Amino acid sequence: MTPEYHLYSQTQNAAVQQIRALIPEFLTNLSWISEEEGPLVIVEYGCADGANSQKPVRDIINKLYELKGKEIPIHIIHNDLPASNFSHLFVLVDNSQESYKHKTSDVFNPREEIYTFGSGTSFYRQVVAAGTVSLAFSSTAFHWQKERHFAFQSDSLVHHLAAPDENERWIKASLENLKTVLEMRNRELRVGGRLLLSHRAYSDDHPPAYVPMFRAINKIVFEEIVDRDKLLTREEARACNVTSAILNYSTILTLFPNDFFCMEGSKFGLKVLHKETACIPDPYYEHFQRGLLELDEYSRRLARSVRAWFEPCFRGSLPNHVDGNRINEYLFTRLQEEIAKDPWTEGRLFPGVSYLRKGPEA
Numbered sequence: 029m030t031p032e033y034h035l036y037s038q039t040q041n042a043a044v045q046q047i048r049a050l051i052p053e054f055l056t057n058l059s060w061i062s063e064e065e066g067p068l069v070i071v072e073y074g075c076a077d078g079a080n081s082q083k084p085v086r087d088i089i090n091k092l093y094e095l096k097g098k099e100i101p102i103h104i105i106h107n108d109l110p111a112s113n114f115s116h117l118f119v120l121v122d123n124s125q126e127s128y129k130h131k132t133s134d135v136f137n138p139r140e141e142i143y144t145f146g147s148g149t150s151f152y153r154q155v156v157a158a159g160t161v162s163l164a165f166s167s168t169a170f171h172w173q174k175e176r177h178f179a180f181q182s183d184s185l186v187h188h189l190a191a192p193d194e195n196e197r198w199i200k201a202s203l204e205n206l207k208t209v210l211e212m213r214n215r216e217l218r219v220g221g222r223l224l225l226s227h228r229a230y231s232d233d234h235p236p237a238y239v240p241m242f243r244a245i246n247k248i249v250f251e252e253i254v255d256r257d258k259l260l261t262r263e264e265a266r267a268c269n270v271t272s273a274i275l276n277y278s279t280i281l282t283l284f285p286n287d288f289f290c291m292e293g294s295k296f297g298l299k300v301l302h303k304e305t306a307c308i309p310d311p312y313y314e315h316f317q318r319g320l321l322e323l324d325e326y327s328r329r330l331a332r333s334v335r336a337w338f339e340p341c342f343r344g345s346l347p348n349h350v351d352g353n354r355i356n357e358y359l360f361t362r363l364q365e366e367i368a369k370d371p372w373t374e375g376r377l378f379p380g381v382s383y384l385r386k387g388p389e390a
């Protein structure tokens with residue numbers, strides 16, 4: 029994520045709102061809550077710079093206090109990749125009005141028994157000790173891949189626009205990755221522990237809404253940066269494909285036959301307690317449509333928000349001999365122009381929202 033992530037992550041925030049709506053239900057009938065004296069461990073996976081972490085953690089803590097009738101000691105572990113902007117997260121938690129530690133008075137008055145930690149371990153590995161996590165959540169993060177599966181032979185930076193056989197291979201490899209991520213969470217959760225997950229997906233009935241945007245990016249990269257300006261070779265550009273995978277909802281559900289995610293060698297699998305899809309309109313586009321953003325400002329913000337998550341992945345795979353700053357500046361200035369020329373309409377996301385419980389039925 030770029031340092032500007034917290035300024036341009038309203039789209040991700042829209043998915044977090046879905047998670048928040050499910051929190052009261054997520055925390056009902058916890059078999060262990062009455063005997064638990066803490067510290068109770070909560071983990072957030074893929075926290076970015078913490079911009080969208082504060083409200084869901086606050087909701088979870090408030091509900092736990094309500095259930096226990098008192099403040100209990102809590103450890104919150106925010107996880108992301110090592111290069112993530114953890115300092116922004118810690119500063120937010122430590123002294124901002126938005127912080128889940130804030131007691132809502134004007135003067136910062138921290139809730140003393142909440143302890144915050146950062147974890148810079150990939151969620152493709154076990155992040156905390158086995159059987160120690162009571163509650164976990166993650167929003168729009170597990171679609172990021174462990175590594176680039178392969179370079180495309182077609183002119184595309186995303187799997188959707190790659191040749192059909194490449195798209196199919198990519199999706200298959202991504203499902204294996206998602207399985208690994210869930211296996212790791214299964215190890216970490218205690219029996220009866222729960223995971224609340226908002227996973228980006230696209231609806232079975234609609235093609236992914238962001239395809240027009242990726243068409244625009246592909247066009248700028250392959251027609252202008254590669255063919256016209258020769259700043260990159262075609263092979264170099266193809267090797268920069270984005271390490272994410274957005275699958276459709278029913279493909280993801282194949283992991284949960286009979287609502288159970290069964291793992292080899294583990295005593296208890298993850299059981300899906302609840303699942304739903306939410307169609308989330310892109311907030312930038314919505315504001316533009318409602319006249320709250322002028323075209324210029326809409327295209328600027330949308331291009332910045334795409335840049336906030338796209339650039340680090342793209343830049344990281346550019347060869348050393350090229351000027352990554354120049355290429356990214358050019359790409360996102362041009363993307364903004366393209367959006368302003370033709371503000372694509374169906375700006376919609378389809379995260380599937382689910383929660384899972386580890387262990388046998390209560």
Ligand SMILES: C[S@@+](CC[C@H](N)C(=O)[O-])C[C@H]1O[C@@H](n2cnc3c(N)ncnc32)[C@H](O)[C@@H]1O
Pocket residue numbers: 029037040041044073074075076077079080107108109112149150151152166167168169170172173174337
């Ligand atoms: C789209 S952002 C979502 C961030 C945040 N949950 C939100 O709602 O704003 C995805 C996050 O996942 C993180 N991420 C990607 N791969 C990861 C991995 N293997 N381990 C941990 N975090 C990862 C990225 O660094 C990024 O911060």
